[in-house]
Each structure stands twice: as C-alpha cells, then as structure tokens.
Amino acid sequence: MAMTDVPETSKQDKRRSIGEPGALRRLGSNLLDTPSAFRKSLVRHGQPTSDRAKSQTVFTNFFLHILSTRTHLHSIKAATTLGLGVATMMLFIILCFTGVLLMVYYKPSVDLAYASMLDIMHVVPSGRLMRNIHRWSAHGMVACVMLHMARAFYTAAYKKPREFNWVIGMSLFVLTLALSFTGYLLPWDQLAYWAVTIGANIAQSPKELTDALGVTAVFDIGRFQKELLLGAHYVGQEALIRFYVLHVIILPVAISILIALHFWRIRKDGGLVRPSYADEPMDGSASQHATASNEPGPAVIKTYGLMGLMKGKTPAVDREMRNTITTWPNVLYVIGAAAMLTTLAMIVLGVLYDAPLAEMANPAVPENPAKAPWYFLGLQELVSYSAFMGGVGIPAIVVLGLALMPYLDREKEDAGIWFSGRQGRRVSFMSAIFGAAVVIGMLAFTVRFGWLRNWEATARIPQIVITFFNPGTVFVAIFAVWSVVVVKLTRSTRMGAIALFTCFLVGFAILTYFATVHRGPNWDFFWSHNDWPVH
C-alpha cells in the first residue's frame, strides 16, 4: 500500500502551488481524504503484511517498542516463562484500574473509611465487583511475583548479564508486599486494624535488640520506624492517611519506575534467557549439540555489538535470524492470551467470591486470632517466638540472601534450562524433602514441647537469647549448612543455590500453610478450624 502511494503524492505536490485556481475544490477533496490522511499520519508504515512492515510496526510504535522486532521461538514457548511475568504486569494494571475507581468513593478518614467501604460493597454500582477484583488481584500479584521469581531462579535467569535485573526483581517483590500491606489497612475493619498494629510493632521490634544492648536511649531505631510509619504511637487517623498516601501514589509510582527498568533491562540483556541449543537449527540435528560444552560452536565466533550499545555475543552474525519469528503479531498473541486469561481469572474470582470485610476497627478489643494476609502468615508464625528475629532479622537475611544469589553463584553453565538439568532436579527434590522434614519437625517439636520460656531450665534466660534463638534462626542455619554441604558434594555453587532456594521455598509454603490452618485463638495449635473454642 505504501508503494502505490508514490505517484499519487507527486500528483498532489504538483497541485499544491500557491495562487492557482481551484483551492476551494482542493479543500473539498482534502476534506474527503481526511480519514485516510489521518490514518496515514497515525500509522506511518503500511499494513503489517510483509516482515519488514511487521518489524516497522513494532519498532515505531511507542507502546510496542519495548519488544524487539523479532523474537526467539524459545521465548514464546509456554514452558519458558509460564507467562508469569505478563500475568504479574497484567495484575498490576488491573490493580491500578480498579484502584482508581475505588478511590472515587473511598474516604481515608477514621470516621468515614468503614462507611465508605460499606457503600462500595452495597450501594455503589459495580463497587462490590471492583473491590473483589482489586482484592483478588492483590493476592494474585503477590503469588505471581513469587512464582515468577521461582521461575527465573530455576531457569538460572539471574546469571550474567542478568544479575542486576534479578536485584531489581527483588526490589519489585518487596514493593509488591509493601503495596499489599499498606492496602490492607484501608478498609479500617478489625482484621486490618490489628494486622497493621502488629506490623507497626514489628517495625518497632529492633527495640528488643537496642534494649538488650542498652543503647535505646541514644539510638532508638525501632521507635523511629514506628513513629515514621504511624505518625503517632498507635494506629489512628495519622496512620490511615500515611498508608493511603503510600498505597495510592508513592509505592505505585516507585513500582512503575522499577517495572520500566526491569523490562528495559530484559531488552538490553538480549531478551529472555535461553539455552545455547535453542539457537541450533530445529531439524533434529540439535540434540548432539545440546550436551556440548559451554563454548560456542565454531560457526558463531564472528560477533558485533548493536550500535555499540549491546555487550556480549548477541546478536551473533550467523544465527541472529535463526529460530526467530516476527514479534507482530505472534508475540502479541501470546502476551494478549496471557493477559486476557489473567483478567478472566480475576473477574471470575471477583464474581464468585466476596472480599472479606470484618466489623469496624475497635482499638479496645483485639481480633483473636489477628491473622495477617496469607503471604505474611509464615512470618507471623515466626514472630510468635520472638518479634525482632521473626519479623525483621530473618526476612532481612532471606531478602539479602536472594539478592546476593547471582553474585555468589557465578558459574557459567548453560542458562535457560529448568533446574539446570538432571542433577539440579535431583538436588531440588532432595532439598524439598529435607527442608520439609526440618520445618515440619521443628513445628511439631514447638507444638509438643513449647519453646525456651516453657522449660524450667531456660525460663529465666536473658531476653537477648530469646530474641535471637528463634525457630526461624534454626531453619536458616540448618538450610545454610545444607547448601554448603551440597556445594561441597556436587562441587557446584549453582547446585548449592538450588538447594538453598528450594529449602526456603518449601519452608515458606509449610509455615504459611501451618499458620493459616493450624493456628487459632491465642495462637494455639488446632487441627482444624472446627476445633476452635466458641466465645
């Protein structure tokens, strides 16, 4: 279409001499041409029918230029990413969309917040559905971020040159949790009030440490954090406004900037991670190369950088086009399918299940049990032994440990393979069993025999021991030893990393399950919800 335009344009140019008669007629024909002229100014390349035009479509479009013009076939296979990144992004978009709609009616005031929630639930047209979708998408986003992290980890996508993008991913994980936590207070119901009271006191818990060291008078970081978070010494109007500001503007803006950086880095790092055999011709002869060493084959020595901006050996001259397809429309179909499936799942959940809303917040009577949202329940189990280690120390160690993963494991083995092959699958399996045994054993022990304060010999030990000797500290120590043993036995830091990550994943899952199902009033152990005392 673009080609056939050429003679027409030259004709128009000839007509466009000033002072010639017939200007009125030209105006008329211009008016008739306006729709097509407007369309051509909007989309400056022709119909995306040829490969070149398809590339142009992606390259010149502001919204699509985050994608490359051609995409490797490996990147759009379902097993490569499971669509988790796209799902997370889509959930964030849904959350922004429904969140802004909810803001129209929600009033961040202690006196009005709960009433506006009731309005949204019972009076506002489609308010209940929007709130339900918002709540389930928030849970979904936390779940997808975690699963996406596990996918990136098990396919070794954190390896060079993607180390820093893994660190950005960790920041995004923390910001996602912060968004969920700040949003949790806004309904101003009993669950929200007491979960956030507990959260704010966890922020204050470094006081346990400074008290034990006797430096609280000069360096009270715990008090500082709590006052900064709440603007008071209790959860009240000041806290509600602070959480609201964080939830609707500061954190969403911060997370958007990091998401943009995260995506941009994916492009600059050469797209999604893929194993070297993915670049072999897909005609069956690939298998003999798949097991080859880390060195690239002889055919791909000649490389160049794209405008001097790209590092590394992508794109290599001889294989840059091999096994790739045009992004338009193939990759857009895949992304669209993942995004639509995510949206559909959230709408179905929102129609079927109502987001919970307890009674209005009552600062005099704690909810019993006051349970945090599911992704914090594992930590809540740990804070029930000691607040500082369970709520600050262990999460900090875990987040820091995860962020350092790419710098501690720098083996240059083939990335992009799930579990890095058969040995990794075995290590994952063994570590899952080991981690489960340790965590279940420990929980069974504390339920049956109690912890330090329950025993005659240790009931009066100093607080500093109780603060640090948390069952969680024991897990972390055992898992660290286990992964060092794995490094020693397999002579591979990657295997050690897999062992550690698997243990933490399993530990997180079991603690979350345990606190959700088996903890009841007074944080006592119950086999099921039916055994809870009636009061």
Place this chain on the structure above:
Amino acid sequence: MTQTKSQLESSERFKPKASRRDFLGIAAAWSAIAAFVMAMLGAFRLPMPSVFPESNSQSKLGKPNRFLEGSATYFPKQNLWLSRSQEGFHAISSVCTHLGCIVERDGEGEFSCPCHGSKFDRAGNVAGGPAPKGLVWVDLSISPEGWLVADTLKETKQGTYLKV
C-alpha cells in the same frame, strides 16, 4: 626553556595541573550531591511528627475514694488496669509488649495476650510467650483538685505505688 610542548606535557610537573582540574570537577559534583542530600533530609524531616496527636496523654481516672482497696478497674480508652492495694494505687498498661495487642486479665490478676500467647504475672512480669519485657507501669499522680491522673506516655518503675 628549549623544551617543546610535547616534552612539557609529558613532564612530571605537568601532571598535577590536569588532576587539579579533575579535582575541581569532582569537588563540584560532590558538592552538588551533598547539597541535594541535605535538601532531601530537610524535606523528609516533614513526615517525622514533632507533636503527636496523643500529646495530651494525661487523663483523669476519677476521685481516689471511688476505688475500693483490693479492686482492679479497667479503663478501655487509656488501655490500663488501675489496682488499689494496701501499698496504694498502681496502673498497669494492657498493651502487650510483644506486638501491641490488648492483654486480658483473669480472676487471679494475671495477664495473657490473645495474639501470640504471651503471659504476665500480677505485677506485669513476663511469665511466658514471646514478650520481650514486662507490661508497662503507667505513671499516676493526684491533680490539685484531687483527681487521680494517669499519663499513658509516661512509664514508671515497677513497684511504684501512689499513696493517697
């Protein structure tokens, strides 16, 4: 004086001049960064409250003769248990020192927390669970008009009784 320009540039005396220029540039950059950091510290001083909404933390609990010896009265707004014994009055905060839940007091005068199972004895000492320290003893005083006044932000030493 017969040195050529290139000889001069490669001489030892020439090098410090180049690094002085670098020094000025680096100093300028760091000054700008320092100024920015200071400005941001000033701006972010804003969220740290200098006056707390509960600054007026004193409240009248009642005339002392309202409370019988041996009684314990709960004040839900102030979150404290006021007890009167032979030694005098004392008030124990009902806010758990673990994570801020409200403890319950049983018939024996012992306290237990519903959130994570902390336990405290009659004097507020830790008797079990994860609490890092005993319940706070709240400062009590008598106002000029003879009212019993509690200051919920003021801690007093355990075993301090107010005699009337």
